Amino acid sequence: MATTVIPFGPQHPVLPEPVHLTLKVEDEIVKEAIPALGYVHRGLEKLCEIRDFNQMITVCERVCGICSMIHGACYSQSIEELMGIEIPDRAKLLRVIWSELHRMHSHLLWLGLFADAFGFEALFMQFWKIRERIMDINEATAGSRVIVSVNIIGGVRADLSPDQLRWILSELDIVEKEVRELQDTMMNDYTIKTRTVGIGVMTKAQAWELGAAGPTLRGSGVAQDMRQQGYGGYAFLDFEPVVETAGDCWARSTVRFREVLQSADLVRQAISKLPEGELAVKVKGNPPEGEVYHRVEQPRGECMYYIRGNGTKNLDRLRIRTPTFANIPPLLAMLPECELADVPVIVLSIDPCISCTER
Amino acid sequence: MDTLILVIIGLVAGPVLGGLIAGLDRRVTAWFQSRQGPPITQAFYDVAKLFGKEKMVVNQWQILCSWVYVIAAATSLALFFAQSDLLLIFFVQAVGAVFMVMGAMAAKSPYSQVGAQRELLQVLAYEPVLILVFVGFYLVTGSFSVSAVWQVDQPLLAKMPLMYLALGYALTIKLRKSPFDFSTSHHGHQELVKGVLTEYSGPYLGLIEVAHWYETVLVLGLCALFWTTNVAWMIVLIGCTYLLEILVDNTMARMTWRWMLKRVWLLGIGLSVVNLIWLYAG
Amino acid sequence: MKGKVIDVTLDNVVGEVMNMKNDGQRLVSFSTYNAGEGKIGILYHFDKALENTHLRLVADMDKPIPSVSGVYFSALLVENEIRDQWDVKFDGLVLDFNRTLLLDPEVTKVPLANNLKIGPKN
Amino acid sequence: MLFTPTVVKNLLKKPATRKYPFEVREPFPKYRGELVIDIDRCIFCSSCERKCPSQCIAVDRDKGTWQCDPYACIYCGYCVDVCPVKCLSMKDVHRKPSTEKTEWIEQGTPPRHKKKETPKDAAPKGTAPVLDKSAAAAEEAAPAATEVAPEAKAEERPAAKDKKKDEKKGKK
Numbered sequence: 008m009a010t011t012v013i014p015f016g017p018q019h020p021v022l023p024e025p026v027h028l029t030l031k032v033e034d035e036i037v038k039e040a041i042p043a044l045g046y047v048h049r050g051l052e053k054l055c056e057i058r059d060f061n062q063m064i065t066v067c068e069r070v071c072g073i074c075s076m077i078h079g080a081c082y083s084q085s086i087e088e089l090m091g092i093e094i095p096d097r098a099k100l101l102r103v104i105w106s107e108l109h110r111m112h113s114h115l116l117w118l119g120l121f122a123d124a125f126g127f128e129a130l131f132m133q134f135w136k137i138r139e140r141i142m143d144i145n146e147a148t149a150g151s152r153v154i155v156s157v158n159i160i161g162g163v164r165a166d167l168s169p170d171q172l173r174w175i176l177s178e179l180d181i182v183e184k185e186v187r188e189l190q191d192t193m194m195n196d197y198t199i200k201t202r203t204v205g206i207g208v209m210t211k212a213q214a215w216e217l218g219a220a221g222p223t224l225r226g227s228g229v230a231q232d233m234r235q236q237g238y239g240g241y242a243f244l245d246f247e248p249v250v251e252t253a254g255d256c257w258a259r260s261t262v263r264f265r266e267v268l269q270s271a272d273l274v275r276q277a278i279s280k281l282p283e284g285e286l287a288v289k290v291k292g293n294p295p296e297g298e299v300y301h302r303v304e305q306p307r308g309e310c311m312y313y314i315r316g317n318g319t320k321n322l323d324r325l326r327i328r329t330p331t332f333a334n335i336p337p338l339l340a341m342l343p344e345c346e347l348a349d350v351p352v353i354v355l356s357i358d359p360c361i362s363c364t365e366r
Numbered sequence: 367m368d369t370l371i372l373v374i375i376g377l378v379a380g381p382v383l384g385g386l387i388a389g390l391d392r393r394v395t396a397w398f399q400s401r402q403g404p405p406i407t408q409a410f411y412d413v414a415k416l417f418g419k420e421k422m423v424v425n426q427w428q429i430l431c432s433w434v435y436v437i438a439a440a441t442s443l444a445l446f447f448a449q450s451d452l453l454l455i456f457f458v459q460a461v462g463a464v465f466m467v468m469g470a471m472a473a474k475s476p477y478s479q480v481g482a483q484r485e486l487l488q489v490l491a492y493e494p495v496l497i498l499v500f501v502g503f504y505l506v507t508g509s510f511s512v513s514a515v516w517q518v519d520q521p522l523l524a525k526m527p528l529m530y531l532a533l534g535y536a537l538t539i540k541l542r543k544s545p546f547d548f549s550t551s552h553h554g555h556q557e558l559v560k561g562v563l564t565e566y567s568g569p570y571l572g573l574i575e576v577a578h579w580y581e582t583v584l585v586l587g588l589c590a591l592f593w594t595t596n597v598a599w600m601i602v603l604i605g606c607t608y609l610l611e612i613l614v615d616n617t618m619a620r621m622t623w624r625w626m627l628k629r630v631w632l633l634g635i636g637l638s639v640v641n642l643i644w645l646y647a648g
Numbered sequence: 649m650k651g652k653v654i655d656v657t658l659d660n661v662v663g664e665v666m667n668m669k670n671d672g673q674r675l676v677s678f679s680t681y682n683a684g685e686g687k688i689g690i691l692y693h694f695d696k697a698l699e700n701t702h703l704r705l706v707a708d709m710d711k712p713i714p715s716v717s718g719v720y721f722s723a724l725l726v727e728n729e730i731r732d733q734w735d736v737k738f739d740g741l742v743l744d745f746n747r748t749l750l751l752d753p754e755v756t757k758v759p760l761a762n763n764l765k766i767g768p769k770n
Numbered sequence: 771m772l773f774t775p776t777v778v779k780n781l782l783k784k785p786a787t788r789k790y791p792f793e794v795r796e797p798f799p800k801y802r803g804e805l806v807i808d809i810d811r812c813i814f815c816s817s818c819e820r821k822c823p824s825q826c827i828a829v830d831r832d833k834g835t836w837q838c839d840p841y842a843c844i845y846c847g848y849c850v851d852v853c854p855v856k857c858l859s860m861k862d863v864h865r866k867p868s869t870e871k872t873e874w875i876e877q878g879t880p881p882r883h884k885k886k887e888t889p890k891d892a893a894p895k896g897t898a899p900v901l902d903k904s905a906a907a908a909e910e911a912a913p914a915a916t917e918v919a920p921e922a923k924a925e926e927r928p929a930a931k932d933k934k935k936d937e938k939k940g941k942k
Contacts, residue, residue: 064823129399148800198618336724400783616773
């Protein structure tokens with residue numbers, strides 16, 4: 008059997024992410040997959056040496072476009088921990104609202120891309136159509152569709168008026184209704200199940216050992232979600248991680264699908280518990296010497312920030328480990344012995360974000 | 367003389383109808399997906415643009431192959447309009463399809479190579495179905511000629527409904543619609559980029575697009591033969607069939623070639639054979 | 649910093665990581681920092697049931713560090729990244745990109761180690 | 771085929787997209803589309819320059835120029851928040867795409883804190899985009915130099931800060 012080498016990426020129509028995979032294929036069965044990264048490395052971590060700690064928020068927000076709010080929130084929370092600042096409860100819950108809206112639109116975007124990976128264009132369009140409502144919420148409340156830029160050290164810089172809260176709730180009801188209509192298609196459609204069930208299987212033990220994160224980990228049956236830690240406003244909310252046990256592409260997509268609905272619920276909870284009060288506390292001085300290790304849950308999984316302050320306005324070290332970085336080793340374990348046609352499905356099932364990975 | 371006129375009608379109607387159908391297809395697909403969609407004449411603009419591009423080929427073979435494909439497709443449609451022999455039409459069309467694959471094989475790109483292999487498998491899947499459909503025509507009319515089909519006094523659909531379903535498979539493959547759009551699809555969104563068409567470019571891709579229009583009209587023409595007694599009903603039949611194709615395209619994921627071989631050979635050929643036995647016994 | 653911090657040395661780092669694996673810990677990632685002239689600090693972050701444990705290794709940059717990618721396969725990416733950022737060699741890396749994971753082969757500057765600041769610093 | 775009801779519903783409804791350049795949606799009022807400055811009110815305090823995360827703003831107090839590289843601006847709106855006299859604001863319509871790189875320099879009247887006064891008629895007031903590539907190239911080299919500026923003007927900082935405090939109080 009002759010071995011064909013198929014170059015997959017860095018510019019590839021089904022994978023709008025700049026990662027290159029060299030696939031060694033025999034009779035359309037993948038035997039080996041070797042990754043190559045580094046196409047979008049921007050050196051954002053290094054920027055902490057020339058931008059002050061306040062300006063770094065905007066840099067962190069640009070690590071990734073889709074989960075920018077959560078990067079910003081994670082960075083702000085880390086600095087607040089380092090400086091010993093307790094932010095107002097209203098700010099905590101406002102951060103939750105925007106974070107969960109981001110999770111919803113990220114998952115909807117992913118569900119669309121996933122549908123596109125197995126050639127279901129109409130479903131792709133449908134998910135993106137639903138997503139547009141959430142983008143509108145972002146634009147109307149924070150002033151920007153993607154990079155909402157609402158975090159500042161010590162709180163948030165935008166507020167939600169009662170009218171806006173009511174509008175968000177009504178829009179969420181529509182989004183939830185439209186998403187639920189697609190539940191049957193996404194989970195039970197014959198063609199979709201043929202393409203996802205039993206594809207890219209990863210057992211619970213494998214997922215744990217390979218350090219998978221987020222829906223990739225939860226799709227294999229590990230109930231671990233960083234939101235369980237109760238950081239920020241999550242301490243006020245009822246939360247139970249979404250878990251599926253099959254460990255295949257179907258399970259991972261189902262986890263994300265159910266998380267969209269869960270996030271809608273979390274936004275509702277946060278809105279119902281939103282107290283009156285200040286938006287931000289005043290921050291004095293520079294981050295002191297010390298280290299902070301902070302983890303949050305992003306749409307793609309667990310994100311880790313390690314920050315070292317040195318008493319000046321610039322940080323000594325900022326280290327960001329994004330979820331995709333953790334999910335690439337599991338991906339490499341999943342690819343061998345799959346069909347060539349299933350490669351996009353498996354690659355997308357970890358929700359790759361290469362710009363995140365390389366920073 | 368009549369035959370010549372019919373041939374000319376066939377040669378002209380092929381691209382015109384085919385392009386309009388392609389445009390209409392995109393428009394209806396857009397509606398299904400809640401989009402605006404392009405103008406109906408967009409398919410013509412696309413091909414005109416392709417013809418205006420620089421001639422670039424990876425391999426001289428591709429020039430020959432794309433020309434043979436378009437000529438074979440046009441000839442088979444002309445023969446169809448001239449009410450010629452169905453088997454002849456079939457073989458001329460098959461020659462074209464094979465040449466298109468050869469052109470893709472001639473390039474060294476792995477996308478094009480794997481796409482070509484998949485395309486061959488598709489050809490292998492739908493050609494037996496077509497042959498069996500023609501055998502069905504023979505059993506009903508006693509001839510392989512298209513003109514004989516026009517002489518029947520009741521729609522063939524009544525006698526060969528299962529055959530029509532099997533032809534649906536061939537139509538879906540030929541139109542490159544989901545779930546059978548894995549060798550190439552109308553949007554390059556697949557793991558093989560544009561599959562078998564990856565290495566064709568510029569005017570030669572334009573030729574292949576024109577050939578595709580001819581083939582679309584030809585396969586729809588075969589569907590039309592199932593209701594020759596009344597032109598109005600014939601148009602309704604084709605319209606419904608095509609709408610169903612678009613619906614199938616929009617409600618199904620793309621499948622793999624292993625899945626296709628099982629389905630089309632088992633179901634497509636199975637349906638045809640059952641229908642043939644029924645015809646033979648009846 | 650949240651979680652327990654255990655100091656390790658070059659000699660026992662692989663053994664300690666192995667202990668962590670046997671304990672059912674998940675490797676989250678490594679963090680690196682500049683630990684003084686010519687020294688690199690590496691924190692190995694582990695996680696079990698949301699509890700964090702960190703191993704802290706302070707090592708010379710010019711000496712190779714034993715790789716833990718044999719114990720945890722997932723360490724290969726982060727070790728390659730450290731190789732890119734600090735030009736620190738790892739012994740026994742499963743898949744060595746040799747400073748080309750993120751950087752181009754022609755890059756000669758080491759991003760985090762040469763202390764070259766972009767523009768004047770206040 | 772479980773998707774059929776959804777596509778049929780889509781077929782019967784109006785499309786969700788619009789014919790974009792011809793039909794434009796009403797912008798949301800808080801949208802950060804384009805930075806605008808009312809240069810007459812600007813006091814050249816350089817707060818925006820110091821806060822700007824992308825360092826795209828350069829303020830020259832002596833010449834009375836306020837310039838911004840619209841292609842480096844990230845539309846975060848921090849400068850708008852920090853401006854003590856609220857002369858900066860964000861328009862809710864975003865900038866139209868352009869084929870050439872433009873430079874955006876505003877000439878205003880600097881505050882008279884020195885004996886020498888700059889001539890008022892040196893440049894026209896208001897927006898004056900300069901279509902000059904060499905100027906744009908020179909601009910690129912500028913940020914490195916401007917970075918030192920905050921320290922040099924350190925004595926002006928407290929005043930600006932007090933004003934900011936007042937602003938925040940007023941807000942609450």
